Amino acid sequence: MKRNRVPSLVLDPVRESLVTSSGALLIKEAIRVADLDRGLSRALSTWRPTRATHDPGKVLLDVATAVALGGDCLADVAAVRAQPELFGTVASDPTVSRVFTALAADVDDAVAAIRAVRADARAAVWRRRRPLSGTPGTRSGGQVIVDIDATLVGAHSEKQGAEPTYKRGFGFHPMCSSIDHGALGTGDTGVLNLRPGRSSAWDSADHITALDDTLAQLPESERKQVLVRTDTGGCSKAFLRHITNLGLHYTIGFAAKDSVRIAIETIPEQAWRTAIDSDGEARDGAQVAELTAWMPSTSRTGTSDDWPPGMRVIARRERPHPGAQLRLTDHNGWRITCFATNTKGPGWTLATLEVRHRQRARCEDRIRGLKDTGLRNLPFHDYAKNRIWLEVVALAADLLAWTQTLAFDDHEPARRWEPKRLRLRILAVTGRIICTGRRRRLRLPRDWPWNQLIDTGWTTIHTT
Template identity: 70%
Template structure:
């Protein structure tokens, strides 16, 4: 047996002036660049006590910083408090608890105040470096894609309004809205609305409320070119009419029942075209996807029946004008169970959109097109529209990132306090995303890292604090593989 020649490690009782979260200097600089500290301080000033020594905005920002560093409860602010050289004076746990209780007591006023501060900071960040490709204010490449989706958050005790969920768990069902940054970025959390666990994923009122909150988070100049994406849970007449009335576009999952089944039975086989995998600079037409085809079902959809219920009482009873229904069929993977909506061994999924196609690639010449052909947009053919809708799956990555940033388990018993906590979670997620947006250029892989990887490689690296020449210097480990990212990010944030 070979002996281990490594030197024996001994814990030295001597302590040094070290910073355990050296990479968080990028987050702190992002706060200053975005002006988030000033905005939160002004927004929460009505809740500051006369003799308070800690500003409520600073307290909330410190809690959000702790969550961004990996904390999952208010007590984890101790990590920030232990590093005053980096984060300044930090409030005690009782002070944090009193502030969250105070804000929860006036939650209907406090939530809009916090959201307004986030919106102002977001406008500053987008003004310095827009995280999306294309031309701002234009739907031709500059489109802002807002993804809506509901998720589940487990409660391990009987918290207020926690309830059994449709997946046989117990907890809450928040509704989330995100901005998709595309292939060269991650995404921003626009809104997280807390809901009881028994809330329906098909509730149109909840989708509309979350969408309106999300649109209010966008800079005013960016709200006119929004595309709203959602799964079949958002496929309601009320939501689609709401989006249409706002003058926006949508790409929403559509149930493959009734009229869709009739259209699929009537559509000829030559109307199906190959789905595509991706569109890039090398292959502008996209690579065909094996065993997957798409078709525009709109010309073959049967005429809608006359509604019998009152629109004034039950909401819109017809689908909005200009809606197209696009279907995708593919062979299920081995072992997958077929569904009632599958046909001839093909798995059928559909979505609805009001984006007109440029060329009717899959429609017979003799068949009229129900929607006028548009000459704008980056090649909106049926297969490209289907690919655009399929990329909605990146929303699941954003939800996973939120659950890694404090949303996995809501820490308070009170429903209102957990609402405040979700705003802190959204704030922490924004801090991470804005840091990635401002610190690194578009093609840098660090722009796409999820929170766990960003913390492991950048934020939680230890450093030594040196006082020299009336200045404080933070020295990083000599052989840390990602030192260049911290150096580049620091220089870029100071240059913006």
């Protein structure tokens, strides 16, 4: 066997002027397009002391950039500070800490100000390049899908709001929302609402708050055709009635309880239809059927305690895979899952509606990406400061998503990369800044495999 020996290396004490996050130049261009720097500067000017040197908006944006590059605490802003040729002057750690303390002292107003800027930035990015296919405000590819789900964030020390969780852990239970880009890309972050660890995943008031906050994040023209998608945690009468009163569509997991079991036992066998996969092909061993007519309790419209009018309950049955643990709700060897929706009309077959609901799994991908972008651990003891931190996490995640949207075309796989891969291949490349022809230029390594993506991304942002 022939060995490919690598020549040994020794560390040279001589240092050179290099930029270790050259790919972040694309993030800087996304910030320029979204007008985030000036927007945050104006919105947070209230929290800037009279004789302060550093602008709170710039400080917050530097922290968000550090988190986008892989940081998970305030001290990681040092990686941005070490590259002034790319990011400019960055505040010291004590200054950054004082900014967070000032914002946390008036946390409700600070969160509202940051979210308002993020909504304006999103509108600017979507005007430049809409991340969804189809015509805005229409069901044909233009429907904006808002996914809502709660997740657990562990805490390894006593922090305000950290409590035992339902999974016997200890920490927080924030309610998260994301705006799905569908097959074209990843997704924008809607809101991250911090909650104590004991908070319920089925709290209808928290779902309503998350939805209202997310709608405020959308450009006004995009709110005409919104689909709300959640798991069974969002299946409450109050939440579904709130969605219905707003004139929106929903597809929400429905618990397979006694009423569902009775309906499945009553429904005729010929009512079941073949299910399909995301490519539109028949899915072997899976079927769907509508249970609404066999569940009369869902059609009442008398009081606020009833399910909303127009609600449909659709069931899916599939043979459990070998080794799967059986459930009490399994019927004659079939695994039964259900969801509720109010979508009707031509083209919306039972199989199509079921595929659309099953694609809710993309929300789990967004949450995984958020945990790779600062959500895995909340760094502060104070609850108010951790609320500000979640706004930084949302901003950092949006910076990555907006960079992908602006820099890459629909067919480019890089538009769908998760944060880890994006950082490894695009953002973390080392370059050298040179001055020639009265211009400063960033030179990348000659043999970097993804140079073309950075080149085309830069060109696309400037020409689209």
